[in-house]
Amino acid sequence: MSDYYIQSLVGRRINVNKGGPEAKAGELLYSGYNYVVVGTDKDGVVYYATRHLKSFGEVVQSDNETGNGDENALRTWDYFKPSCFSAILDNMLGENIQINRGGPESRQGKLLLSTYDYIVLSTEKEGAVYYKTEHVKSVSVVQRKADGEGDTESSNESGRKTSRASGKSTGKASGRASGGKTGKASGKQSGKQSGKQRCESSSQSANTIAPDPEFYQEYGFNDLFDRLKLRKVKINRGGPDAIEGMLTEYVGGYVVVYGEKEIHRILPKHIKSLSSL
Known part of the structure; x- marks a missing residue:
């Protein structure tokens, strides 16, 4: 696939590969020395190593037929334009990234190290994983905003549910023993306190940052x-x-x-x- 052909598609909506885990649709933003940059609807900006690309398909439908024309036309993309694919990884140090779109080698984690021929990824289940750069097919920075909003909503909902359940249960029990008003007051106070504590605990747990795993830094x-x-x-x-x-x-x-x-x-x-x- 010639560089001239790829350059001619910049700014157009394309399909990367015809199928498989690396297949994505999006706007071709840039074509570099050995990589291309694609703006996708779900994964944001994805950097593909051209050595692993099998095909490019230009989307020929009109904007009305695709349903995404207006949205993509108004969207602005923020992305790197370094000299080569490995330099992209250098720019992502410390970020939470996704290696590959899918398949057995696809992982998410914090990028701990980037050398000329391998990277180190901190993963939740496997600790430090060493990837040979030439086998990395694509990479993207994981979108933080959606994850944070989900955690906050989950924590708040957990607090509200705990508060209602604890207040109702404690209020009924205390009411039978010492009277209706006392039971209601006790239940209301206990429920608020329990819900608040659970909510704070959930928020603190979500914001806890795990330490980076130990890893080796070698030349190659x-x-x-x-x-x-x-x-x-x-x-x-x-x-x-x-x-x-x-x-x-x-x-x-x-x-x-x-x-x-x-x-x-x-x-x-x-x-x-x-x-x-």
Whole structure:
């Protein structure tokens, strides 16, 4: 696919790939040295590595037929225009990002490190995950506003429900024992206090920032194999290429991993991601 052809589509609505997890529709915002920038409806600005793109489809329907023409025409996009794809990742350090749109290698997390050939992502379930940059198909910054609003609404609703339930229950119990007015007052006060405490607790929990996991910083991705030697690792996140076991050595151009039932020898070029278990 020629650079001239891609450049000619800038500003137009396109379909990236015809199917699969990386397929997205949006406005082609920019075409760089080895990447393109696409403004999408759901994921915001997505940066695609052109080496992984299979096709571009120009949307030929009119704005009225697509239903998104007016909205996209009025929308402004904020995005990076660095020299290359790896430089995009450098600009996202410390951000909560999504690697790939879907599939076994897709993960969300805080970007801890970006080097010339690998990155380190802090994930909720797997800790520090090392991704080889050449296997990253797309990347985007996770939209914060929607997540924050959802947490706030959830916390407030939890507080209101707890308040109603606790007040009603305590009021009835106290009313039977010591009289209607006392029961109502006790229930109302207890309900307010309980609901308030639960709501504050939920808000504090939502705003708690987990510490970053420990990770290794090496010159290149292949240097990590020596660092993780004699440790249990997970190679690739899922699918038929995922392997778990003890990394024993990196010798003769192969990474040797002792699994439960067999010894695996893997070529480094097929390792998309790596993490310690």
